[in-house]
Amino acid sequence: MWSLRRAMGPEPSRGCCLLRWLGMKVCRRSTLVFALLWFGSWVFLNGLVFVHRTILSDYCTDDKSKKILQRVCEEYREGTLTGDLCEDLCVSGQVEYRRCLYYENGKKVIEARWRGTPVVLKSKLENFSSYESLGLLEYQDPAEELSPLDVVFYATLEIRNSLGLDISGNASLPPLWGQRLREHGQAYSRAELASLWSLLQQEEYTFLRVLQDLSRHLAKVLGSCGHFYAVEYLSAGHAWDQNIFSLEEVSAGPRTARDMVHRIALSFLDMAWRFDNDFLHRLHLCDIKPENFAIRKDLTVVAIDVDMAFFEPKMRDILEQNCTNDDDCNFFDCISKCNMKTNKCSSKRRNSNLQVICEKIFRPWFSPTLLGAKAGLPHQVDLQRAVQECVDTAGGEDEVQDRAVQKRLLDLLTGLLHQGTSSEHWGEGGEDREGIHPHTALNF
Ligand SMILES: Nc1ncnc2c1ncn2[C@@H]1O[C@H](COP(=O)(O)OP(=O)(O)OP(=O)(O)O)[C@@H](O)[C@H]1O
Ligand SMILES: *[C@@H]1O[C@H](CO)[C@@H](O)[C@H](O)[C@H]1NC(C)=O
Ligand SMILES: *[C@@H]1O[C@H](CO)[C@@H](O)[C@H](O)[C@H]1NC(C)=O
Ligand SMILES: *[C@@H]1O[C@H](CO)[C@@H](O)[C@H](O)[C@H]1NC(C)=O
DSSP states (O other): OHHHHHHHTTOHHHHHHHHHHHHHHHHHHHHHHHHHHHHHHHHHHHHHHHHIIIIISOOOOHHHHHHHHHHHHHHHHHTSOOOTTHIIIIISOOEEEEEEEEEETTEEEEEEEETTEEEEEEESSSOGGGSOOOHHHHHSOTTSOOOHHHHHHHHHHHHHHHHTOOSSSOOOOOHHHHHHHHHHOSOOOHHHHHHHHHHHTOHHHHHHHHHTTTOTTBOOEEEEETTEEEEEOOEEOOTTOTTSSOHHHHOOSSOOHHHHHHHHHHHHHHHHHHHHHSSSSOEEEOOOOGGGEEEOTTOOEEEOOOTTEEEHHHHHHHHOOBOSSGGGGEETTEEOOEETTTTEEOSSOSSOHHHHHIIIIIHHHTOHHHHGGGGGSHHHHHHHHHHHHHHHSOTTTOHHHHHHHHHHHHHHHHHHHHHHHHHHHTOTTSTTOTTTSTTOTTOO
């Protein structure tokens, strides 16, 4: 540069242009270098992600999923495992593979169609043999059959253990096993016992199966074959979607998106209330985010990821920790207070399901910036205020206040729902202005 400038000295004006031209070139070159570097690191990072996906964790492919199901069927034919889904899966071809949804740490989630109904096939582990075998079966003479009462006893123990309920208490029989026992009348086969045992080792299965008839806010288990069980296919929520749920997937009839959102919100409220009151013990959801909920066609909200759902006794166990401050007493979305005298966390949860739902689901959903034109409607403003109040109320501590907050949200949402339907009767161009902003994601 220095010698160049000297050489250009006698002709200042031209030199200036040349200099600028040179400068631009230098500038461009560094841009180019920068772009190349950026591109290089992008390729490198993508490569890393790819390697991670394919080698380190097992990335889900159709080929692998089909092989896994084939192995299940081989074992079914060998008589190692069984279940009410096996015949349709392995013999009559009534289960049609669709795609795989998810593999992580061995967990398999596969979408399929069973006799025309969309289902999700799930198993925590890929292979039947990876599950702990039922010790009883090894000690028993193979010719001798186990008495049904033994089976029921072990199954009940396993279930109570898995749900964290009091083991010493009255071992009441979960309806499912009692019913099967009565239908069967006699003994279970080895394949049946081994299959049952592999399913009982999957907390999610146990949880869903036992609470099956007690709540409509949990996914229905439709059948099983060996260690795989089928649950109803639902439309899962997405964090990236403003509406959380893909309303197109469930929309039936002339409902507006806004109407559907209010119905879904009401179902969330219903779920929060029922999980607090419908079971013998309060049910705590400690991982509340859009992806962990789904909706049915009738807009009922369903909790699909129950790995972080605990009944009160287990919740108390989990929360009771040594601590030096309140931050030590946070277990995901379930928090309690640190008792500074004993340095132990309180075993009573300080917040409630509803409070976290308000914070993580309702607030972003009904937030004023995203509501756009609708924000001005009087009820919407009230709703935002009620949601904020719900976020600020420590629900686990004051029952009375908790109920008040709940009732206020319920009244507002019901009001908005009626407002919505009555303006529909008035036809287009009403105060609702649905036609003016026809299709932003924000328009509900
Ligand atoms: N009943 C269902 N209907 C439709 N999709 C489902 C259903 N159950 C699970 N999925 C999809 O499969 C994915 C994984 O399922 P699931 O949540 O059971 O796995 P997980 O290991 O518990 O997930 P996480 O890592 O979030 O804890 C979910 O994100 C969801 O999109
Ligand atoms: C499952 O079984 C197959 C075939 O027997 C084997 O190749 C695979 O490694 C097993 N997977 C696991 C996780 O054990
Ligand atoms: C179990 O329940 C039955 C009826 O509900 C009762 O008669 C029995 O005493 C209970 N047993 C125990 C150990 O609590
Ligand atoms: C908690 O603290 C008690 C005594 O302060 C101690 O005995 C115990 O081991 C601690 N537990 C854990 C899990 O750190």
